Amino acid sequence: MDPQISLQTGGIAGGAGVWILVTVVIYLLILIGLGIYASKLMENVGDFVIGGRRVGPVVTGFSERASEMSGWLTLGVPADAYGVGIMGALNALGSIPADLLSWAGIAKRLRKYTEIVKSVTLPTFFENRLEDDSGQVKLISSIVLIIFEGGYVGAQILAAGVLLQVLLGVNDLVGVLVGGAIVLGYTMLGGYFAVAWSDFFQGGIILIAFAILPVAAFATYGSPFPELAAADSSFTSITAGTTGVAALFGIISYAAIGLGWPGNPHIMVRFMGIDRVQNIRKAAVVAQVFMFISYFGAVFVGLYAIAVFGQDAISNPDNVMPQLTLELLPGPIAGIVLAAALAAMMSSADSQLLVASSAVVEDVYNGLLDVDPTDEQLVRYSRIATIAIGVASVGLAIAARGTPVYTAVLDYAWGGLGAALGPLLISTLWWRGLTRQGAVASMVTGAVTMIVWTQWSQILGGAMPAEGTLMYHFLTVYGLFPAFILSASVLIIVSKLTEPPKNVDEHFAIFEKPLSRVISEGDTTTPMTDGGADLAPKSVTECDNIRAHVEASGYWNTENQNVD
Template sequence: MDSVGDYVIGGREVGPVVTGFSERASEMSGWLTLGVPADAFNTGIMAFLNGLGMIPADLLAWAGIAKRLRKYTEIVKSVTLPTFFETRLQDDTGLVKGVSSVVLMLFEGGYVGAQIVAAGTLLQVLTGVEPWIGIITGGIIVVGYTMLGGYFAVAWSDYFQGAIILAAFIVLPIIAYTSYGLPFDELASVGGGSLTSITAGMTGWAALFGVISYAAIGLGVPGNPHIMVRFMGIDRVKNIRLAALVAQLFMFAAYAGAALVGLYAIVVFGQGNVAQADNAMPRLTLELLPSVVAGVVLAAALAAMMSSADSQLLVATSAVVEDVYHGFINPQATEQQLVRYSRYVTLGLGGASIAFAYLAKNTPIYTLVLDYAWGGLGAAIGPTLIAALWWKRVTAKGSVASMIVGASTMILWTQLSTVLNALNAMPSQEASPFLYQFVGVYGLFPAFVLSALTLVGVSLVTNPPRGVDEHFDIFDKPLSAVTSEPGGGTPTYVTDGGRTTDGDGARDVSPKAVTEADAIRAHVEAADYWDEQE
């Protein structure tokens, strides 16, 4: 770990297979291993709709975001999303970087806490210990290896953890099938038909908004930085296609397997015989498998939690150290100092996440992840990331307004039903079925829409950054063609924190200092690339 780039994105040296596994493992988390089986245990086959938005959204992210983000962030020497936003939107006020950093720290910290809650739940089922013991144990393990190894530790542990996850959700349904056959006939008799209905027995507005809620989960993909940094950290742009294939195969098998596990738990135990739906996956594993094998399979659940928690912890750390400390407090900090402070901050944020996990230990994991982490990041960050890569007209003020509206809407929406009930203002299902069901829709749907509309509206009435065509030239050119240009390929709009102007006092145009070593490295990389092509 010689530089903050090594710590945060592994020096962009992680291969496609590891990247593909890591991208999926970092997203799936305890939400997949405990949450999706719990959802299936509660709703039946409707839980298969968890992949309705996620599978196409992830594919579109690989196709439409990965290459552009990978190329651009290397050229402008950005290792975090807030720094990417600041450079792309030419914001010299610090607002874009500051607001996005706060959003990342808030929601990624909550995300880590959710994973640690999942670890505590699993350890309680396995060993009977109190949840707080499992929370502290899981938290110490994750914080420890993330602090020591940074992105390399995270990516490679995700690779092995992802393999365990995939194996578990392929093997467990197969074993259940050999013992019980297909679960659907049994489900029809248990749930009165609702468990075998793709809308869980709902009709009308309830069914429509239920499907929309599942589809809206996919809107969170571009806004979750622990996924986006996988695109930034892959070793070569040309390897993105292979990484995407690995990730998509992984996702399809894992989502289908997780839902089947929840369905078989109903068949084996009945819905009334499991204390909490979150226990469905570990209970079924212990029921069907010999103890040694069950231990390996249940390691998959812990692995999923760890692979997400470490990724989210690393993103939150980068927001504090690289974007806040290095960006605002000490721009002259050395790489050695930044790595050292990154480890300190990882430890501190990890401790705060453990405390949050203890306070939230009674909240269902499925809800904790979707409402308090995934949704907030998706609504606040997603529209800006997409626009920054594809829309020349987006502005810094539009981005800031979008982030504030998206984050605020998501937070408020999670409490909307509670607040309306307290005020006796909750719409009646009989008098206003549309409003009644709309209040219960997954908050990421309205939050993302409002955030995107705010981004477009404010951007259209504010001045766009200058020289946007130069930015998009980088998006569209091969990486080698840019890095082989004079000056190491560093564009003129990249700044080093100094405040010089373009002659009329309008804006900062000072180029980022390019050392002789940078120029030599760029030349060597370009030569290596063309050697490979030949």
């Protein structure tokens, strides 16, 4: 074991530490420079227009994966495997099929529909699809986004703080504050212009890291399984040594992670931004290869940490990935890998911050209030909202210090979005009977259930069922499982009791026809497009400004539209 690494307190000393810190600083400066350069480039050239749906399949596939994984993959999954052994591989049980089904069942329909109706946010998409004149659907979905995306940003800042604690040896509070400052600074510098390409760059390094770390560990230590069995037989059990009801609910909890995919907007917007509908299949293949290698690589990182360090050597399991990286790789290479992990967290937080700020400014302020601000005012308000949500997220991260990154993501962000918005998104694309009232009831039910389910021990106190009982396992199952079921059930029941939109058949005609056919037929008679009028929202985010600039310059015209 490298004596320069302090497993209990974090921090790196000596020559290796200097190499790593220098590499981290250089790497972050390169990323910030990339964001500044891309911002200036997009003010003058219309070649790379994310808002114009011109991102190719390889970049989209990497970006879709990198936006979801971030601190969850780099720190959370290895930490989980370090705690439960090979049962941690069940993280892939729900995740890989869910991602594949999302590409197969959601991506194409969402991509086509949102281009036709000029929707760039999920709340606007929901409102258009449900023909909601009351504003209730947009308001509730915006509130859900603001709350849980803010929690997601807080989880990323928490993860960045953990990594900075390992690299710099600072306490967790300083790590969170520095991590929050970096995230906010990176966002405000305009890195969103290049977010897809930075995801591609960072995702590539993370993919390589989780491919080479297990290989390097195997070359150095051989198979980890004998050491796992010697440490604790439960580490080599797919149910972590549990049986019966406990094993069943454990497997359900892992599988339920996949239910979060449809409700997380930072994943869904990748489907909306791909350049051509026919490229969705290629992007899905890229994403699945990325996912398979990185998920199982992350699990093996946790397993090897048990074999190399022992079960009790690392006091904070979130340190598992950086500690093993420092143990196995030379200083400069370790610095690149850890800097990429930090940057991936920043990039995800960047996207999540802007999703939340867009919900505040575009969906609530500009969409629901009787105002007529200029584009410049909306951009300024969007930046203010970004700062406010970012500061609030730092506060959440400070309050959550000591909470594992794995838990912070699943309980306070992923689960809330998945339960509140997942059943709704699936229904808008596939069920003609969905109503506005059903959508509102579903979102409220999913959000409230997810929040309550994480607090049973505090709510019940001494009345909490004894460990090992059926009711105990039920109440401690991952909350997204019951929350998603209740949300979907309420959606169906309330929708059956109310009237669906009058023009639902015309909505589904867009879903079911090829995009080229819809455009060539001039299918602009539905209320969604107001007889062909352009209902594109005012520019709010930087990518909307790019699109507005390109349209004004004459670059974006009917000859350049993607009509696959």
